[in-house]
Amino acid sequence: MLRSILGWAALSLAVPALGAERTDSKAAAAAANRAVSKPEAIHAEMIEFGKWIMQLDEATAPAIAVFREFGPSWNAAMRTRSPDEAEASIRPVLARLDEAVRTARARLEALDTPDFPRLALIADVRPVALRSEMQRMMGNIADVTATIPGILAAMRKRDPRAAEQAVIKLLDSARALYRAQSAMTGAWAATAEVEDPAYHAFQFELLFFKSGVRLLDCAERLTLRKPDPALAGELRAIAGEVDKVIAAGHQRLDAQRSEFTNVAAELAGKKDADSVSARAMADKVLAVSGLQQESFAVSQRYASQLRRTADTLDKAPASLATLQPMLDSLRGTRVELDAISIRVAEVMAGAR
Numbered sequence: 001m002l003r004s005i006l007g008w009a010a011l012s013l014a015v016p017a018l019g020a021e022r023t024d025s026k027a028a029a030a031a032a033n034r035a036v037s038k039p040e041a042i043h044a045e046m047i048e049f050g051k052w053i054m055q056l057d058e059a060t061a062p063a064i065a066v067f068r069e070f071g072p073s074w075n076a077a078m079r080t081r082s083p084d085e086a087e088a089s090i091r092p093v094l095a096r097l098d099e100a101v102r103t104a105r106a107r108l109e110a111l112d113t114p115d116f117p118r119l120a121l122i123a124d125v126r127p128v129a130l131r132s133e134m135q136r137m138m139g140n141i142a143d144v145t146a147t148i149p150g151i152l153a154a155m156r157k158r159d160p161r162a163a164e165q166a167v168i169k170l171l172d173s174a175r176a177l178y179r180a181q182s183a184m185t186g187a188w189a190a191t192a193e194v195e196d197p198a199y200h201a202f203q204f205e206l207l208f209f210k211s212g213v214r215l216l217d218c219a220e221r222l223t224l225r226k227p228d229p230a231l232a233g234e235l236r237a238i239a240g241e242v243d244k245v246i247a248a249g250h251q252r253l254d255a256q257r258s259e260f261t262n263v264a265a266e267l268a269g270k271k272d273a274d275s276v277s278a279r280a281m282a283d284k285v286l287a288v289s290g291l292q293q294e295s296f297a298v299s300q301r302y303a304s305q306l307r308r309t310a311d312t313l314d315k316a317p318a319s320l321a322t323l324q325p326m327l328d329s330l331r332g333t334r335v336e337l338d339a340i341s342i343r344v345a346e347v348m349a350g351a352r
Contacts, residue, residue, distance in 0.1 A: 040277040045118045046284070050348025052114065052127055057342065059107035060134050063100040067141050068331075070097055074148075083155035090148070097145055101138050108135050140177040147173050164223060171220045175213050182209035197256055197292050200249030204242060204299045211238050211306065212330055218318055232313035235326075239306035246296050246303070253289055253296070260285045287347045291340050298336045305329035 077089040113127040147170040154162035185205040267279040309326040
């Protein structure tokens with residue numbers, strides 16, 4: 001049972017791959033709105049900001065990729081016949097993860113943090129703050145993996161009580177990782193205008209992390225062989241909140257698309273440099289809003305899975321089997337949102 005819980009918990013660590021995953025679109029719209037004078041200079045700086053976001057991702061993506069790989073590798077190790085075999089299977093992955101995190105930390109430390117003054121970015125989305133967030137994430141990942149040797153030692157000694165305590169420690173570290181990401185998302189959400197579609201994307205992120213923490217709570221209860229009768233109702237409630245957030249986001253997105261479609265039409269055919277740059281910024285906002293529509297669709301699918309899981313739990317108690325589809329959706333949703341956010345950064349940088 002503990003081996004299965006360990007594999008399940010490791011698979012649930014669906015952390016974001018891009019620290020600025022919801023800020024770059026906000027910067028695009030804000031810059032376009034401000035481009036009353038010198039739009040050419042503002043557009044050039046927007047492109048540089050997008051390129052910087054991609055550098056941030058390049059610094060950390062390899063470590064996060066190994067971290068995500070760790071989950072399936074750990075799950076496979078838990079299916080081996082003996083603790084010694086499990087340890088032999090997982091130690092190379094742990095070594096690669098430790099090295100990847102060290103490399104990411106060094107790359108982040110070396111990464112310049114320009115200010116981009118023409119974009120007038122708020123404090124929480126300036127490069128220095130975004131780099132700090134990713135540095136904290138690397139620390140959180142290191143904290144999670146630091147629990148693994150204790151788990152392996154307990155398994156090797158065949159000490160169920162020690163193994164149980166080690167699993168609880170792992171779950172605590174995993175929850176800390178989720179809560180740290182939720183706290184940063186909350187800080188960004190507090191700076192976003194309600195009229196901005198990004199505000200509603202932030203709200204979904206908060207609900208996503210809330211559901212992840214709740215699933216980890218359930219894993220702890222399963223570890224301690226305690227029932228979790230409230231889970232179905234709580235997952236269903238989160239799904240309802242997601243529905244409201246996404247409905248509001250679609251309304252704001254429609255209004256934004258209408259506004260910038262009109263701006264682009266007004267600038268069509270004008271050949272001076274400032275008009276061309278202003279049109280390019282409006283086009284970026286429209287491209288990003290299309291990607292936001294995709295992200296909202298991903299969020300809606302996640303809400304549907306929350307409901308399906310709640311319906312399943314109405315008929316059977318929480319178990320590894322009943323929660324596996326929800327776990328798959330947790331990881332899949334994160335991967336899809338990350339792919340969209342990378343495309344947003346590419347639009348900002350002019351790479352799309």
